Amino acid sequence: MKRPHNGSEGVQRFRILESSARLFAHQGFEATSLNEIAEEVSLSKATIYHYFASKEEIYSEIILDTLERLLSFVKESIDRNDTASRRLVAAMEAHGQFFEDNFWAFTAMLIGFGGIRELNRRARAVALRDSYEELLRDVVKAGIESGEFRKADPVITARAILSMLNWMARWYKPGGPKRAREFAQEYASLIMQGLCV
Amino acid sequence: MKRPHNGSEGVQRFRILESSARLFAHQGFEATSLNEIAEEVSLSKATIYHYFASKEEIYSEIILDTLERLLSFVKESIDRNDTASRRLVAAMEAHGQFFEDNFWAFTAMLIGFGGIRELNRRARAVALRDSYEELLRDVVKAGIESGEFRKADPVITARAILSMLNWMARWYKPGGPKRAREFAQEYASLIMQGLCV
Structure with a gap:
């Protein structure tokens, strides 16, 4: 979640989303109750219902928000670079960075993706995920067309890259000695150069 | 699970493990009750307790059994090959094959790995997972030493490879048009050759 600047309503909403993401990431959607969320953020259930209609709405909001921001963050880093190799490396680094900066929401998103039941939101999540995969595929395609990449x-x-990340x-x-962005860099160099001499 | 040949006790035990794996893979460990398992295999709960002390024991058995067989299956395919490249490709293909042949147990294992609470079984699962990662690392190391692979x-x-798989x-x-083994082959060729020309 992006930290809001727009007064206490925005801040409260943000806190609910952030604490819920941590609970969902730890113990899953099913095992997390709205009571626990309320306790975690020290708000009444009534206050939570002021922002969200249900636990599922909180969950979907985390997933959609994370996917939307991941997509634009990685897209920006691609657009800042020129060759296909630089673009793909930058995309992978940006993904690693975004993952670490949004650790709980990202983890909750990956665990919970299949759990959105409401059809419109589910369709939006699937579309975002597909757009993201397409973004990476297009960089690979461009590199093949320009002759930078082999066929x-x-x-x-794109799937191999997303799997690693x-x-x-x-x-x-x-909090370990090495940043997620650095692991992503090492994966990128492996994918670029391959193992065989 | 390996299909048993040793009479009806073995067959019954096998059916319990197989049906449980499917339920766990679909809906997770928490959401699956022993009643559901009993219903799925058309046995009484008492009969299930004759084989397993608890739902958790069924779960751990699926995870440990799957990891043990994965390890020996992939190790055999490595041992049948000579160069580091052939060994690594064979290992990845074998992993893809094993995944498809043991789809539900494998999926339940990946979802549920962290869920084993009993300490001895948990330690065994962690040791098996580590041995498996080490097996792949050793093939990579040997390839670097022999000069087949770059440094x-x-x-x-090894982590990149396991992530993809x-x-x-x-x-x-x-049941789709392409086997998991074929996807594993394509991943292997990407890792071997890399993207850049």
């Missing part, structure tokens, strides 16, 4: 399959390549949510612990 | 970081490389549990649907 790899852009679908497989997304799986970090399973083992990466924030 | 990549074996830890990062494990993330398949999130998107791969069995």
